[in-house]
Amino acid sequence: MEPVDHHIVSLVQSSDGIKRVVNEMDFFADDRSSKQHDKADDDTGLNLLTTNTASEKSSVAGDGITSSQNLKEKQRVNQLADVRAELDRINAENQRLKLTLNQVNSNYYALQMHLVSLTQRHRNRIAESSEANTQMNRPIEEKTHGEGMAARQFMDLVQTETKAENDELSESSSEDRCQELSGSPGNSIVESMERRQKNNTSRNQREDTPEGLPHPAGWLSNKGPKFNTSKDNEQAQQTMAMIRKARVSVRARSEASMISDGCQWRKYGQKMAKGNPCPRAYYRCTMATGCPVRKQVQRCAEDRTILVTTYEGNHNHPLPPAAMAMASTTSAAASTLLSGSMPSADHGIMNSNIVPKGMLPGSPNLITLSASAPFPTVTLDLTHPPNQRPLHQLHPLSPNWPHNTSLPAHLLGHPIYNQSKLLGTYLSSQGNNELSVHLSQNQMQGRPMVDTAATAAAITADPNFTAALVAAITSIIGNSHRDNSGNNNSTTSRNTGDNST
DNA sequence: CGGATTTGACCCGCGC
C-alpha cells in the first residue's frame, strides 16, 4: 500500500506546484538525486504503478499542460531508472559469468595439460624401451662422431631420467616426482636434472675451482653412459648447461610492466640490453624458497606494446591454479626441446641459419630461427590477432601447405602433445635453438593480455595453433630434408634426431 | 620494520 500512497502524494504534490514535481524528476542532477534514485530503485512497485497509471494521471491531473509534461518526464525518468537498474544487474551478472568462465577454462586447460604430460611420459617410456633395444647395436658408430655422441649421451640421460621417474624406483628422484605430481606436470626431466645441476653449479661457478665444475658423470654413473674422457666430460657439461638454460619466451601485448602468470616474482636485477632502449628486468620466483625459475621481462624494441617474457627453469613447488596453465604451457615447450628433441649433430651449438627468417611463403615471420640464441628457446608469439596471422596461408588444405601427405590428419587434433612432438621433430632435424611460432589468438583479440595463463592455455588448445605449428615445422622439415638425403620421418621425434649427421 | 625494488659492482663467457 505504501507505493500507492506515495503515488497519491505525488499526484497531490504535482497539482500543488511545479517545484516539488521537478525535484522528484531530477534524479541524476546532483547529490540530492541519488537518494531519490535509491528510493525509486528500492521501491519498484512505485515505478510499476506509475507506469500503469500514466493514462489515469493524464486524465485526473490533466488540469494543465505543465503538469502533464511533468508526468511524462517523470515517467521517462522512471523508465530510465528501470533500464539503468536492469543494465547494472546485467553487467554484474556478466562479470560473474566471466569469472566463472575463466575459472572453468583455467581448470579445464590445467587438466588438459596434465593429461598431455602424462600421455607424453607414457610415450617416452615406450620410446625409451625401444631405444634401449636399438642402443645395443649402436655404440660403435656413434663413437665416430664426437658431437653426435654427446647428444646421444644427452638423450640417454634424458631417457634414463624419464625411466627413473616413470618407474618410480629411483631414490634420488623421489622428491622430483613428488613435486611434479603436486603441481608441475611436464617438467620432470628438466626439473630434476636442473636441480641436480644447480646444486653443483649455482655458486661454485663463480669459484672457478675443479670442485666447482658440474659433475654430470657423478650422478649419471648409475644410470647413464660413462664419461671416461675429459672430452666426454666437457661435452656433458655443455649439455647440462643447455639443459639448465632451456627457455620459453612468450611475446604478448601488455601495457603492464609484467604480465600476470599466477606466480610471485621478485625482481633482482635490471640491465640495459644492447640493441634495445628498454631495460631488461630479471625476476626470480618467490613462491618457494630455492625455486630455480627465473624470468626476464623486456619490451620489444620495435613495438613497445609487446612484452617479451622469457622463462627459464622449472618450479620446484606446487603451483596455484592460476599459474598452472602458463607453467604447463611453458614447461611443455621447454621439455619438448629437451625430451627426445635434441639434435644429434650439433645439439644446439649454433651454426648457420638453415632456414632464414621469413622463408615461408606468405608468412614472413611465422618461423624465426636465430643463430644468436645461446640457449634452446621456444618463442610463443601471442601478439597477432587472428585476422592478421598468416595461419590460413599455411592451413593443411591450402595450396601453400607443404608436404600434405606426410602429416596424418589426427596430428592436427591434439593440442600440446603433437606440438611437443613436432617441435621435437623439427629441432632434432635442424639443430637450431630458437623456434618462434606465431599463434592464433582468438580469445585475446583487441585487448591487452592480462590473464596470460588462461590465454596461453587457451591458445595452445586452439586447433589453429596446432595447425600453425604443424605447418611451420613441416615446412621447415620438408625444406631441409631435401638436402638431407630425403630421410623425412617427420612424425617421429626421436628417430629424426638420430638420423641427422 | 620487513619485504620489495633499485642500482652499481662484480663475475663470466665470448669474440677479437
Next chain:
DNA sequence: GCGCGGGTCAAATCCG
C-alpha cells in the same frame, strides 16, 4: 689479454 655484453649479487633505498 682485453673489452664487451649478459647475468647476478648485494648494499642502499623505498614502501606499505
